[in-house]
Amino acid sequence: MAKYKPSHLKKMNTKIVFQEFRNKECLFVNEIAKITKISVPTVMKIVDFLIETELIEDQESIATKVGRKPNMLKLKNKYFSIGIIYEGDYLIMGIVDLAGNVLNFIQVRCGYHFEASVFQNIDRLLEMSRRDVSDLIGIGIGIPCIFNDETRDITAPLIGIDKPRYFGDTIDRISEKYEAKVIVDNDLNMQAFGEYTSYSPQIKDDLIFISLGTGLGAGIVIDGKVRRGNHDICGEIGYMMFEYSEDKPNSGWLEEKINLNAIKEKFGVSDVSNDDESRAKAVEYVSRYLAVVVNNLIFCYDVSNIVLDGYVIDFLGNDIIEETQKKLDKICFKPVQIKGRNVASPGVSGGALLAINAWLEEIFD
Numbered sequence: 001m002a003k004y005k006p007s008h009l010k011k012m013n014t015k016i017v018f019q020e021f022r023n024k025e026c027l028f029v030n031e032i033a034k035i036t037k038i039s040v041p042t043v044m045k046i047v048d049f050l051i052e053t054e055l056i057e058d059q060e061s062i063a064t065k066v067g068r069k070p071n072m073l074k075l076k077n078k079y080f081s082i083g084i085i086y087e088g089d090y091l092i093m094g095i096v097d098l099a100g101n102v103l104n105f106i107q108v109r110c111g112y113h114f115e116a117s118v119f120q121n122i123d124r125l126l127e128m129s130r131r132d133v134s135d136l137i138g139i140g141i142g143i144p145c146i147f148n149d150e151t152r153d154i155t156a157p158l159i160g161i162d163k164p165r166y167f168g169d170t171i172d173r174i175s176e177k178y179e180a181k182v183i184v185d186n187d188l189n190m191q192a193f194g195e196y197t198s199y200s201p202q203i204k205d206d207l208i209f210i211s212l213g214t215g216l217g218a219g220i221v222i223d224g225k226v227r228r229g230n231h232d233i234c235g236e237i238g239y240m241m242f243e244y245s246e247d248k249p250n251s252g253w254l255e256e257k258i259n260l261n262a263i264k265e266k267f268g269v270s271d272v273s274n275d276d277e278s279r280a281k282a283v284e285y286v287s288r289y290l291a292v293v294v295n296n297l298i299f300c301y302d303v304s305n306i307v308l309d310g311y312v313i314d315f316l317g318n319d320i321i322e323e324t325q326k327k328l329d330k331i332c333f334k335p336v337q338i339k340g341r342n343v344a345s346p347g348v349s350g351g352a353l354l355a356i357n358a359w360l361e362e363i364f365d
Contacts (some may be wrong), residue, residue: 005305011036015047016038017043019032021037035218051298058247075098077097079356081096081356082095083140083344088112091288092107095129096353102348102349104125106121107357109126137356140355142185143185144159144215152167154167154184180355186220186235189219190346192207192220193354194346195307198343200207206223207303209309210290210306210307210308214260215259216252220234220303238255240293258290279319308324318340
């Protein structure tokens with residue numbers, strides 16, 4: 001067993017107190033102590049540190065009945081992060097504050113000109129927001145890929161990278177220009193984390209975020225942390241197989257069955273299709289596979305918070321969620337409720353917050 005260090009407790013308490021400021025707009029020291037069960041003197045020391053590092057600030061004091069004026073405290077509107085989701089054709093990006101609020105948002109078409117477009121549109125966002133680049137603390141980039149954090153290689157068949165390719169030089173150039181911490185992750189991991197953080201603290205259960213569009217994948221959040229696995233392939237459900245086959249397509253067995261192009265080809269449906277019969281057949285077909293996927297994932301992770309998202313889900317509408325739910329009710333051992341996403345762009349907020357959290361880990365050390 002590792003030897004206990006008082007610094008570990010200090011860091012943990014600091015993170016707990018700071019999280020309360022992210023959860024609630026304004027707080028008093030005594031209120032924080034009551035919520036966190038941390039002593040008032042310890043909370044006061046942590047608050048002093050957070051004020052010194054410009055993470056929180058004093059608000060105007062409020063007089064009480066006995067005349068004392070306790071200090072009201074809140075997050076300081078200084079530091080921010082940028083979340084970026086690259087879909088192979090479009091860049092979606094936004095400025096996000098310490099509480100996870102998306103303050104400015106843009107979507108641009110960039111094709112394969114990723115790096116040039118990132119620089120151009122980060123500058124555009126900064127100009128739109130009138131924020132100082134020196135207060136930019138992190139940039140989170142989500143790509144439909146498998147990212148190896150040690151080698152900094154990405155593998156992303158959906159954007160034409162079939163074999164591992166070094167991505168570290170791009171990360172370094174972005175980090176050096178903006179003097180900010182840059183993290184890269186699978187886009188669904190970032191979407192899952194953004195969705196997870198959008199819920200109130202009282203209902204933050206473990207989460208599986210499934211996205212079905214041009215590809216199929218999932219992001220999984222367990223105990224408040226994104227689950228990546230030993231080989232960074234956790235959530236790559238597009239490779240699931242429901243029957244034995246020695247054919248190994250690049251996009252995965254299941255993904256080839258129900259991705260956007262497969263559905264369009266099989267049923268002739270799209271977001272502008274008016275053929276109700278074809279859409280109904282597509283819903284029935286896709287919901288069968290999704291119900292089996294969700295059922296299997298529940299037994300693997302014992303998670304009851306399931307979110308369905310993605311382009312296919314959007315254009316098939318509530319019908320696909322309702323039909324998948326009906327099938328789950330019939331086959332699942334334990335009742336589970338599936339739903340659509342809670343926020344408009346969870347990948348932007350999730351990527352930015354993961355970058356913020358990585359920066360805070362260094363600040364709190």
